[in-house]
Amino acid sequence: MAETVLATRSLTSGYGKAVICQNVTLDLCEGQITCIIGPNGAGKSTLLKTIAGVVRPISGSVCIARREIAGLPAASIARSGMAYVPQEANVFRQLTTHENLTMGAWTDPRRAEATCARVYGMFPDLKPLRRVRAGNLSGGQRQMVAFGMAMMLEPQVLLLDEPSAGLSPLMVRQMFDIVRRVNAQGVAILMVEQNAIEGLRIAHRGIVMAAGRVALEGTAQSLLASNEVSELYLGTRA
Numbered sequence: 001m002a003e004t005v006l007a008t009r010s011l012t013s014g015y016g017k018a019v020i021c022q023n024v025t026l027d028l029c030e031g032q033i034t035c036i037i038g039p040n041g042a043g044k045s046t047l048l049k050t051i052a053g054v055v056r057p058i059s060g061s062v063c064i065a066r067r068e069i070a071g072l073p074a075a076s077i078a079r080s081g082m083a084y085v086p087q088e089a090n091v092f093r094q095l096t097t098h099e100n101l102t103m104g105a106w107t108d109p110r111r112a113e114a115t116c117a118r119v120y121g122m123f124p125d126l127k128p129l130r131r132v133r134a135g136n137l138s139g140g141q142r143q144m145v146a147f148g149m150a151m152m153l154e155p156q157v158l159l160l161d162e163p164s165a166g167l168s169p170l171m172v173r174q175m176f177d178i179v180r181r182v183n184a185q186g187v188a189i190l191m192v193e194q195n196a197i198e199g200l201r202i203a204h205r206g207i208v209m210a211a212g213r214v215a216l217e218g219t220a221q222s223l224l225a226s227n228e229v230s231e232l233y234l235g236t237r238a
């Protein structure tokens with residue numbers, strides 16, 4: 001049985017007086033991809049932000065490798081082995097690709113050079129762009145830089161908020177391919193995706209969120225095969 005690397009229990013969070021995520025309990029196992037799908041405004045991004053420490057939990061628990069991290073500052077959470085790629089504002093636009101990657105090694109700058117070489121190996125398309133400012137890259141290239149920066153932390157757990165958002169169909173395929181390759185290297189991934197079918201296809205497990213709660217969960221295959229999920233969330237009929 002695979003170890004749980006990330007677990008939330010009854011996690012509740014929101015903004016000011018607005019409670020958005022309610023009693024979210026989930027487990028992410030070692031080496032697995034879990035894809036979170038659901039309608040706009042369901043609270044998917046808020047859940048990732050809460051796990052990453054960007055939004056403070058109201059109640060409940062978040063553990064990485066059985067260590068409680070709920071309520072810790074985002075920087076401490078990143079040091080505990082979890083990297084988070086937000087949907088927006090995820091690179092320094094004035095800095096080059098290479099400078100962005102180097103910034104990604106902030107927890108241990110001495111390792112930056114060696115880790116950079118590994119990340120270029122993972123994302124070969126970034127190599128010719130190393131001297132280009134992130135603000136001058138395409139949306140897909142920028143998304144790859146953000147992903148690369150997260151990998152500079154050499155995380156055990158990666159949180160990805162809509163990695164395929166705004167990408168061309170070709171870039172979407174490339175992005176999912178990279179997600180799969182990073183996972184094959186042993187990184188557990190919790191990913192929010194609007195592109196639900198493609199996201200579930202590369203995932204081991206899936207979670208459907210609705211109105212801030214976990215509405216359904218199961219193996220990705222079972223969600224792809226479910227009539228209810230197909231009609232409500234995948235835009236297809238089985």
Ligand SMILES: Nc1ncnc2c1ncn2[C@@H]1O[C@H](COP(=O)(O)OP(=O)(O)OP(=O)(O)O)[C@@H](O)[C@H]1O
Pocket residue numbers: 015018020038039040041042043044045046047194
């Ligand atoms: N910074 C914020 N301050 C106040 N309310 C917010 C903030 N960010 C999000 N919300 C609200 O929280 C709710 C959930 O938003 P969230 O972005 O988590 O949903 P989502 O499922 O990721 O949606 P989408 O698929 O459209 O990205 C929405 O009603 C949204 O208006």
